[in-house]
Amino acid sequence: MLSESSLFLKGVLLGSILCVLMTMLAHIKIDYGKRTHHHERHHLQAPTKEDTLKISEDERTELSKSFRVYCIILVKPKDVRLWAAVKETWAKHCDKAEFFSSENVKVFESVNMETNDMWLMMRKAYKYAFDKYRDQYNWFFLAHPTTFAIIENLKYFLLKKNYSQPFYLGHTAKSGDLEYVSVGGGIVLSIESIKRLNSLLSIPEKCPEKGRMVREVSEDKQLAVCLKYAGVFAENAEDSKGKDVFNTKSVGIFIKEAMTNHPNQVVEGCCSDMAITFNGLTCNQMYVMMYGVYHLRAFGHVFNDVLVFLPINGSDND
Amino acid sequence: MASKSWLNILTFLCGSAVGFVLCSQLLSILFEEQKDIQPSILHNDPHARHSDDNEQNHLEGQMNFDADASQHKDENTDIADKLYQKVKILCWVMTGPQNLEKKAKHVKATWAQRCNKVLFMSSEENKDFPAVGLKTREGRDQLYWKTIKAFQYVHDHYLEDADWFMKADDDTYVILDNLRWLLSKYNPEEPIYFGRRFKPYVKQGYMSGGAGYVLSKEALKRFVEAFKTDKCTHSSSIEDLALGRCMEIINVEAGDSRDTTGKETFHPFVPEHHLIKGYLPRTFWYWNYNYYPPVEGPGCCSDLAVSFHYVDPTTMYELEYLVYHLRPYGYLYRYQPALPEKMLKEVSQIYKNEDTNVRSP
Numbered sequence: 001m002l003s004e005s006s007l008f009l010k011g012v013l014l015g016s017i018l019c020v021l022m023t024m025l026a027h028i029k030i031d032y033g034k035r036t037h038h039h040e041r042h043h044l045q046a047p048t049k050e051d052t053l054k055i056s057e058d059e060r061t062e063l064s065k066s067f068r069v070y071c072i073i074l075v076k077p078k079d080v081r082l083w084a085a086v087k088e089t090w091a092k093h094c095d096k097a098e099f100f101s102s103e104n105v106k107v108f109e110s111v112n113m114e115t116n117d118m119w120l121m122m123r124k125a126y127k128y129a130f131d132k133y134r135d136q137y138n139w140f141f142l143a144h145p146t147t148f149a150i151i152e153n154l155k156y157f158l159l160k161k162n163y164s165q166p167f168y169l170g171h172t173a174k175s176g177d178l179e180y181v182s183v184g185g186g187i188v189l190s191i192e193s194i195k196r197l198n199s200l201l202s203i204p205e206k207c208p209e210k211g212r213m214v215r216e217v218s219e220d221k222q223l224a225v226c227l228k229y230a231g232v233f234a235e236n237a238e239d240s241k242g243k244d245v246f247n248t249k250s251v252g253i254f255i256k257e258a259m260t261n262h263p264n265q266v267v268e269g270c271c272s273d274m275a276i277t278f279n280g281l282t283c284n285q286m287y288v289m290m291y292g293v294y295h296l297r298a299f300g301h302v303f304n305d306v307l308v309f310l311p312i313n314g315s316d317n318d
Numbered sequence: 319m320a321s322k323s324w325l326n327i328l329t330f331l332c333g334s335a336v337g338f339v340l341c342s343q344l345l346s347i348l349f350e351e352q353k354d355i356q357p358s359i360l361h362n363d364p365h366a367r368h369s370d371d372n373e374q375n376h377l378e379g380q381m382n383f384d385a386d387a388s389q390h391k392d393e394n395t396d397i398a399d400k401l402y403q404k405v406k407i408l409c410w411v412m413t414g415p416q417n418l419e420k421k422a423k424h425v426k427a428t429w430a431q432r433c434n435k436v437l438f439m440s441s442e443e444n445k446d447f448p449a450v451g452l453k454t455r456e457g458r459d460q461l462y463w464k465t466i467k468a469f470q471y472v473h474d475h476y477l478e479d480a481d482w483f484m485k486a487d488d489d490t491y492v493i494l495d496n497l498r499w500l501l502s503k504y505n506p507e508e509p510i511y512f513g514r515r516f517k518p519y520v521k522q523g524y525m526s527g528g529a530g531y532v533l534s535k536e537a538l539k540r541f542v543e544a545f546k547t548d549k550c551t552h553s554s555s556i557e558d559l560a561l562g563r564c565m566e567i568i569n570v571e572a573g574d575s576r577d578t579t580g581k582e583t584f585h586p587f588v589p590e591h592h593l594i595k596g597y598l599p600r601t602f603w604y605w606n607y608n609y610y611p612p613v614e615g616p617g618c619c620s621d622l623a624v625s626f627h628y629v630d631p632t633t634m635y636e637l638e639y640l641v642y643h644l645r646p647y648g649y650l651y652r653y654q655p656a657l658p659e660k661m662l663k664e665v666s667q668i669y670k671n672e673d674t675n676v677r678s679p
Contacts, residue, residue, distance in 0.1 A: 004329050011333020018334070019341035064648060156647035255635045266427065266635045273643045287593050287616075292640035294649065295621040296589075298495035300398030307648035316616050318652075 044169060044235045046157045046245065046274060055306060064307040067155040070137035071097035072125050074118070075145050077105050082145035084108070085283040089290045092315045093151040095137060100125040119219040120209060123201055126189075130198045138163035140194055143186040146279055148289050152309045153276045154188065157237060157245060159307070163190040168227055171246040171277075172236040179234045180224030184279040185246035187220065188237075196230035197223075243272040250280045251289075287317060294318035398495050400661060402434065405498040407532070408480035409433035410468050413488040414440050414456045418447050421488040424631040428638045432494035435479055439468040461527070461557035466545060469533075473542040481506035483538050486530040491629045491637045496622040497532065500575060500583060502658035506535040509570040514584035514625075515609035516558075522572040523609040524562020528627035529584040531558075537570040544568050576610065578655060581620035586627050589637075592618035621653040 055063070071094035075083045083099060087108070091097035100121060101110040111128060113121045122142070129140055139158060143149060161167060171185030181187045189197070200207045207226040224234055237245050247254070251271065258266040271278075281289065294311075295318070311318060409430060413422040422438050426447075430436040441464070443451030452467040454460050465485065472483055482501055486492050504510060511533045513525025525531035533541065541564065544550035550564035565572065575583050586604070591597050595615045598604055605612055626637065 004326070007326055007329045008333040011330040011335075012337035012340075013333075014330075015334035015337025015339075016341035017337075019338045019345065023342070023345050060648075150644075150646050152646040152649050251636050251639060252632060255632050255639070259632065259635070264427075267638045267643065270635070270639055271644070273645065274647060275644055284590055284594050284597075288590050289640075291589055291593055291616070291619065292637075293644060293646055294651070295619070295653070296623055296641055297621060297645070297651070298398065298493055298641050299499040299622050299655070300395060300401055300495050301642075302394040302397065303392060303645070304394065305648040308650065309646070309648045310650055311652045 044161075044167075044237050045242075046159075046237075046239045057308075060306060060308045064155065064309060067139060067158055068095045068137040069139045069141055069151055069154060070095065070129060070133055071149075071151075072129055072140065072142040073097065073099050073145055074121050074125060074142065075099050075101045075110065076116070077101070077103060079145045080105065080107065081283050082286075085286040086145045089286045089317050090149050090151065092312045093149075093309075093318070094141070096133070098129075100128070119217075119222045122219045122223060123207075123209070126194060126197055127201055130194045134191065134195070138191045140189045140191070141186060142183070142189075143277070144183060144279075146281060147184065147186055147277050148279075148281050148286055149186055149277045150275065150293055152307070153245065153274050155309075156274060156305075156307055157276060158188075161190070164192050165190060166193045166196060166230070166232040167235070168193050168224075168232045169235050169237045169246070171244055171248050172234045175221055178221060178224055178228075180221050181234045181246075182248050183218070183220040184248040185244075186277040186279075187223070188246075193227065193230075193232045196232055197227060200226055200230050237276070239272040239274050241272075245272050245274055245276045247271065247275060247277055248279045250278050250285065252285075253280065290317040397657070397661065398498075401495065401498040401502060401658075402432075404661075405482065405502050406434040406480040407482045407484055407494060407497060407501070408435040408437070408472060408476055409484045409486060409492070409494075410437045410439050410472055411486050411488055411490075412461070412464060412468070413438050413449065415442055415444065415449075416456070417488050418444060418449060421631065422447070422449070424634045425486075425488055425490075428634050429492050429494060433484070435476060437468075437472065437476075439464060439471070459555040462552055462555050462560045465557050465561060466552065469538060470542055470545070473538055477535070477538070481535055482532050483535070484530060484532040485527075486625070487528055487627065489629050490528060490530045490625055490627050491634055492530055492625045493623060493641055496583065496620075497624045499622060499655070499658065500577075500624060501532070502661065504534065504573070508534055509536045509540055509568070510534050510573045511537045511565060511570055512573040512575040512584070514582065514586055515572060515575070516562075516607045517609040518607060519559055520562045520566055520572075522566055524559055524565070524572065526584065526586045526627075527558030527561075529586045530625045530627070531561075531584075533570070537565070540568040540570055541565070574610075575624070577620040577622055577653075579620075579653065580610075581617060582610070582613075583620045583622060583624040585619060585623060585625060588626050588628055588633060589619060591628075621651060622655060 071091055073086060073091065087099070099108065099110040100113050102113060102116045102121060104110070104112050111125070113124045115121055115124070125142070126140070141149065141154065167188065167190040168181060169188040170181035172179055173182050206229040227233070239245055254270045255266060258270050262269045278289070411422060411425055411430065418438070418440065426438070438447060438449040439452055440449040441452055441454045441456045441460070443449065450471060452464050452471070454463045454467060468485070469483070484492065484497065500512065511525065511531055513531030514529040515523045516526055517523050541550070544564060544567070549567055553563065554560045562572070577583055585592055592614060593616065598614065629637065
């Protein structure tokens with residue numbers, strides 16, 4: 001009897017020791033994983049409800065004003081119609097928006113980059129923006145005129161992010177080992193990132209004007225290569241549920257894909273409620289998005305937001 | 319001897335199992351807080367995320383496809399919910415056997431859920447969908463027959479289940495919350511009906527069929543009664559016009575459905591066709607039909623639009639996303655409509671303890 005109970009107790013002891021050992025091992029594995037991932041901050045999430053604290057009206061206004069977004073839109077003469085649509089619609093919601101074109105176009109005001117090469121245009125635009133506006137804006141958003149952006153959602157996404165950190169955000173993709181932000185979804189750089197980029201632009205070994213490869217490399221990949229030298233890494237922006245907020249496709253395409261892939265959950269599986277960009281829009285679609293985002297809504301659905309944005313003066317479409 | 323050693327081994331194993339289980343429970347309680355961090359690390363595993371396959375379907379494993387409620391934790395729908403209870407709307411959707419899977423299915427998956435009651439009206443019954451069989455033929459020339467029979471069916475089976483009775487096509491997208499806001503100012507015992515008002519042929523105007531129209535309970539009663547007494551007959555196959563003529567005969571008022579800034583709420587086309595200047599050519603019939611001065615461009619359409627027509631399945635879901643999901647965070651909409659009188663007392667109760675920063679819808 002005694003020997004049996006002592007055997008039992010010995011068993012209990014062995015069991016618990018085994019358990020503790022296994023748990024410790026699992027924890028060490030995860031901790032190690034944590035450390036290797038630490039510098040690879042791939043995924044950036046939007047604030048959750050817990051992050052948005054109860055603050056006063058004045059604090060909300062002050063907080064909202066603290067985000068100063070400068071928009072760079074790279075255009076070419078063939079984009080004239082889209083350019084006009086962007087100018088009349090979402091660009092008005094940037095704190096400042098400027099159009100950088102390959103050449104002078106009579107109808108519209110733009111900053112002339114005097115080159116047809118997209119990478120050169122991008123470099124020059126970032127340099128111009130940094131030189132002229134480094135003290136006035138803390139976030140820099142670059143897009144093509146095929147992109148539609150909701151700047152309010154961009155500011156919400158940036159809520160807990162410190163602009164003196166080197167942020168480089170958007171919809172990321174991979175090319176071999178290189179992780180870069182797709183220009184189609186829009187590229188967001190903090191002032192710190194632009195500062196670092198600017199210092200590298202004059203170093204041809206790190207940031208050449210002509211790509212090192214024989215074949216042409218797109219400008220968004222070139223940017224990623226440059227930024228990497230400055231210790232700035234691409235991060236994919238997601239909402240609190242893991243959905244991309246920068247999109248390289250239009251709503252219509254997402255819906256069509258959803259109707260094929262998960263027909264019972266089309267809208268739920270489509271896109272983030274806090275989406276910042278969509279790409280591949282026509283001119284008409286820009287106006288429809290403005291109405292759909294800034295006007296059309298369901299009565300009786302109320303939100304308690306921590307930021308406050310007023311409608312823009314001199315803007316008809318919102 | 320042998321059996322005793324087996325017993326010993328068994329005892330020992332039992333002991334170790336018990337020890338293991340107890341210990342793991344203890345540790346999991348101790349490490350409860352740390353556990354919350356771990357899933358997010360696994361969730362953010364870059365190897366899972368950054369494959370070249372950036373398709374939407376790889377999200378499925380991580381997404382919670384629960385009911386809408388879980389995605390809208392910071393959304394307060396008290397007012398919308400109150401209106402749902404106070405302004406009861408029965409919707410019936412004009413469809414046919416050929417269109418149940420092609421079109422009506424998408425209506426069912428989107429806005430139809432927000433009606434207090436919805437019925438799909440077809441020429442023949444379909445128990446699975448389900449669809450009501452009106453026992454007519456199919457075709458454009460049958461539209462008025464189907465309408466008459468549909469309203470009769472609704473009257474005979476569901477009169478007391480709703481205050482208002484909405485007719486829509488299987489290519490109409492309806493925003494029920496906005497319809498309730500519009501109708502909340504009116505009494506369903508009054509003989510009145512609403513829709514996109516057209517001016518020709520009928521003195522008080524008539525409502526566009528495609529954009530959808532909604533009858534008060536009194537209007538429905540009078541309409542059904544009129545066919546029993548031959549006050550109204552199947553005078554033509556042009557459904558909306560014939561119905562409009564009947565409404566005038568039975569003294570049901572053609573209401574003004576525009577919002578408080580004069581913008582139209584029921585739309586005979588998709589948003590693009592109204593928003594883009596010059597999309598509809600000047601010679602198009604539409605410009606001469608509208609009862610009120612027609613507007614194209616940003617002033618065309620109310621923020622609280624009620625319906626759009628000629629909406630294909632893809633656009634149904636797009637509208638659903640734009641209305642009920644995508645929004646500009648923190649934005650103070652230009653149009654701040656007042657709450658209906660009826661609601662004011664009840665709503666002030668809801669917001670008594672809330673932060674003053676809650677914006678009206």
